Amino acid sequence: MNSKYGIEVAVGSFLSICFACVIYLSIQLGNFQLMNGSGYKVNANFAETGGLKKGATVEIAGVEIGRVKDIKLDDKTYMAIVYMLIKDEIKIQEDSIASIKTKGLLGDKYVQIAPGGSENILKEGENIKETESAINLEDMLSKYAFGGVK
Template identity: 35%
Template sequence: MQQRNWAEVATGALILLVAAAFLVFAIGQSGRSLSTNGGMTLTARFDRIDGLAPGADVRIGGVKVGSVLEQRLDPRTYLAVLRLSLQPGIELPTDSSAEITSEGLLGGKYVALVPGGAADMLRDGGTITITQSSVSLEALLGRFIFSVTQMNASGGGQEQDGEKAPAPAPR
């Protein structure tokens, strides 16, 4: 009986070890990390960050250079505040900008950094002051549909001298 209990404990320990190894492998392959790895941490404030979550990519020129560490709401200004982690060796001019963009029509969101041209560089803990918030695809589509509906309602058929203009000839 003692032999069987020892075998069960050893089997359980082996399973936990394999699960831990798989977790470390999965995190390493995802490109995400559990720490800032000694890189620079920056802050940026946005009006809206729709669909952006902690762990999202931070990119310069389409190349991943960091990730979003944290997001919170500033209770005084009601702006979304992001804390960004950049890889070691990345330096950004003080007039750099940050914008939230998407990978495509159905893709995830990420923070795109656009380096400026200033001689001074942002320091660890610095703030990116030039930001562009997330563009809501639903809001743009709604505005487009509304404008097309309004255009059709007000000028569906153009009148000439009180009469409707003839329809264009088919091609």
């Protein structure tokens, strides 16, 4: 009876450790944040996001300063609206430029911000006006290498 109880405890604790690992991994891999995270929200409109995903990083000079919280489609202009959560201590000037870039040649998409020089700092919910959309390499290649179809 006693040995059976011991086995049950061992199996139970093994399973709990497994569950903890699964939860830890899904948080790590899915860029999922348990809490909403602190920071302020800004958004930017792009004509083309090129497969940017929720949870992608927002960077200045290669340093992560925030994450993409959500991507929606504006049903009037058919532009993509990218909502970003930026760390409180990072200030983004009104004339900053947000571009969607690719890590390496075929890597993940992320948002890069080139800081501006304006004295006006973006506040919660404001819009980064200057954006550069993702560049579609395949489209460019076909356009310039082969020309259009007549």
